[in-house]
Amino acid sequence: MEGLKEYLTRQDFVSSSEVRWCPGCGDYAVLNSVQNVLPQLGLPKEKFVFVSGIGCSSRFPYYLDTYGFHSIHGRAPTIATGVKVANPELSVWVVTGDGDGLSIGGNHLVHALRRNLDMNIILLNNRIYGLTKGQYSPTSRKGQITKTSPYGVLEEPLDPLRIALASEATFVGRAVDTDPKHITEVLVAGAEHKGTAFVEILQSCVIFNKNAWTEVSDRSCREDRLLYLEQGKPLIFGEKRNKGIILKGTKPVVVTIGEQGIKKKDLVVHDRHREDPVYAAMLTKMDYPDYPLPVGIFHAMEKPVYEVELVKQIKEVTALKGRRNLQGLLRGSEYWTVSNKGKTIKRSTGISSLANDESKVMDERIHALLKSTDPLTASLKNTIGKIFYDYDYKRSKMLSPRDSIASAIALFKAAKIECILVGDAKRLYGILSERDIIQNVVLTSVDRDRMPISSIMRPVYEIMDESNSIGDVINILSISGHRHVPIRLKDGGFGLVTIRQILRFIHDTVEQVEKKESEDK
Amino acid sequence: MAAARKKETFWSEPISKVDLQRPAVVPSGTSIIDAVKEMKYNQIGCVLVVGADQKIIGLLSNGDLMHEYVGSTLPGDTPVDTIMTENPFTATPALTVQEALEIFHSNPFRHMPILNGEAIEGILSIRGLMVFISEHLPLEVMNLPPDSSLIATHAAGE
Structure with missing residues (x-):
């Protein structure tokens, strides 16, 4: 050549x-x-x-x-x-x-x-x-x-x-x-x-x-x-080849050789x-x-060249796993079936594709990550329904949006609660907290006997489902800035979960864990 | 396999690491109306009442207002001292997260002033405590998809 x-x-x-x-x-x-x-x-x-x-x-x-x-x-x-x-x-x-x-x-x-x-x-x-x-x-x-x-x-x-x-x-x-x-x-x-x-x-x-x-x-x-x-x-330029570049800190500066004591050796060398x-x-x-x-x-500068590395990699993998067939991969058995309703997704069981071992290892990693060994974090995977039914569920009260503010005040006082659901059996319209009452009743002169609750209630930020995890609900409470979150119950009704209930649950879980640990010892 | 997660250690953290709320403070003798305005302005569910020496003598909460004031015959210019909770429960910044949980568990209040000597550091609320705990549990609480049924159990997304 x-x-x-x-x-x-x-x-x-x-x-x-x-x-x-x-x-x-x-x-x-x-x-x-x-x-x-x-x-x-x-x-x-x-x-x-x-x-x-x-x-x-x-x-x-x-x-x-x-x-x-x-x-x-x-x-x-x-x-x-x-x-x-x-x-x-x-x-x-x-x-x-x-x-x-x-x-x-x-x-x-x-x-x-x-x-x-x-x-x-x-x-x-x-x-x-x-x-x-x-x-x-x-x-x-x-x-x-x-x-x-x-x-x-x-x-x-x-x-x-x-x-x-x-x-x-x-x-x-x-x-x-x-x-x-x-x-x-x-x-x-x-x-x-x-x-x-x-x-x-x-x-x-x-x-x-x-x-x-x-x-x-x-x-x-x-x-x-x-x-x-x-x-x-050196970085020299000029028709007379007498100009150059020096560095002051990281800043290049144009100088003339022979002036101000600048010599050729002072210039930056390329x-x-x-x-x-x-x-x-x-x-x-x-x-x-x-x-x-x-x-x-x-x-x-020299760095590894892509096509050389690629050819090398193909050789190494082929030596290890043999040649693969593209058609085999495309028509392989790793596929998903989506039902008509688009809800159920089924993964084929007989996976024979290239990434079989790798995908198994990765699945195991995800399972390990999701399966927390700490009792508290594991407990947060329980459904919020557990907290609702275990902690004071009878305290969840609901009033109609047409009820008067005075009736809400009476309920707050009688039941010693912090928050009331506003709705009916089918729909939830809002929630009314102690704070909403105080700020409206104390600071303004609303006619509490005639004005309905709907005029001062707050719209619902998010309705959680009884089957949502406790972690989900804590997440929503953290984001929303509210102290209560309404939940939809299995029977179609609504309930209320408060931060206090969640902290009680956390407290009791920790207490049980510590009790068990001391017994084990 | 990923290593199993260790038991959470944040229980022994001092409460000073929790985000405390800026307190609303009014002097003794302030009218109930003005105290509520102060709470609204500070977007907090309680107001601290201090004496002439700036020491806390009481705490007025939404609960106090609901049960002692709303529906009563007291006029709005009644001094807060009449209905406030005297000598409220306070704690130092050295209180641990677990101790704080214990206190909120066995008491009905939702806000606790944190004092460093006589200086008011801020208000610890049950909400602040819950957020602190949840921030230590990113996998279980913070970084969740909006619908928990969407959490993938297989790497390929099933």
Whole structure:
């Protein structure tokens, strides 16, 4: 294969399709660079695949004489993932743009990056949707005037490189369309990197965003406004190569060599292999005009490659469990039957699928978790009915909503209760507590003989069922802020459970447990 | 298999770890009407009555009001001292959760002033105590689905 390096030339990768980008578009320069890079990689032509989404940049596959896939919007990283996993020997390239990659496919890009397949992603960033004629994109500058932001963009732009770093990308680089030689260097390094190489290429859209990057990429001022990152070398820039970057704390500062005693050795030395991404993130924060804009390779480190790990895992599991049959799995016996009423769900018994042992272990864990060994917590699984019938159930009183406030007061006094249910045999309308009476009767001059209870009762927050667990009821009482909760009884009637009853139950349970423990001793 | 859960240890925690309610306080001699307004304003079911030296001399609860005032012939400007519970049960912040449970179990009141020396730390209510206990039982009480019949017994959701 080494011999092929000599054999293939740029011309071998030029397709017969007529290139249709606007005259002056930076895509031409990037296409040329890519066509220069491919022969250097020592692979036969049929091993290259270019996958793109939608947008101007996504026309790339047509213009390269390789395999290609002009796919759906934002999904190029996903389709490329499938291509690479199925054919790990291929050299897979994704070409996307700021809209396709960061907006429509933002989520796909992020996950492709963290998966770290051995592939290359080129993101052409012109800060605009060009193909659809000039809407603002996720990287458009704040204040930028576009067709969809006639008075200026209000949003903060995304920085593709920081997205890549945050997505744990193992290779992060940047180049500008006006420096094809540098693009080639970065792309070759990316292609040789084992893992996903993410390269942002800055370019202007001649029609809709002519000056997206010209202030830094223009040939006349490039040396002063771009900082070319070189491994192991100090951060130096400027036409006279006399400016550099030092660190004050974590803040980069632009200095001139020879001024204020600054020497070349004081400058930050570029190391793209730093494990923590803080340094690389600092570089991405540097932007013209406060700083020169860094270009080159920001971050590069080796991490396990997804498709290698996947193939390894498949081999290991196959050796252990033998080959499995997909049809067997799909038609296996693990299924659920839902009855007509949608109530009863039955699980098949003869489970023979792959996860048999695992699911059994997990079920056991859930059972262990639900089966508390502590007597108190176990007791909370009793039904609330137990508390209702064991503790003062005769004290639950009900009045009709039409009864007078005076009759409620008489009942409160006679029965020495804290709360009364308001309703009839069929319906519960509300509850009336001691507090409701006090605050209405003492502070206002209601006619207690004529006004009905319904005028001062509180609506019911929640009616629990006799079969609800004590834990459920405590939960509702905690959430509702009430001291009483109505329960619906099996016979259709209603009852009332109070916090005091629940605390009595807890108290008695604890007492019994302690008594038993001392007897056991 | 997950390890069996240990016996709950929060019973011996001091009551100072429970969220106490901010007390409503009125001076001795305040009218019943004003005391009720103070309770309403503070959204609490009792009001503490203090003497000139700021020491607690009584506690007025909704229960006191219901049984001693509502339906009686007393006018609204009667001093609270007439119907309040004198020398109410108080406790220190060192009281344990279990002791507090015991006290509420054997007494009819729902609120207990917690005093640190003579300073009023707050009011311990039976509700506050229940919430404290329930917060220690996330699996049984706090983190439950709205319908307990929905609790899954199998990992796959049956």
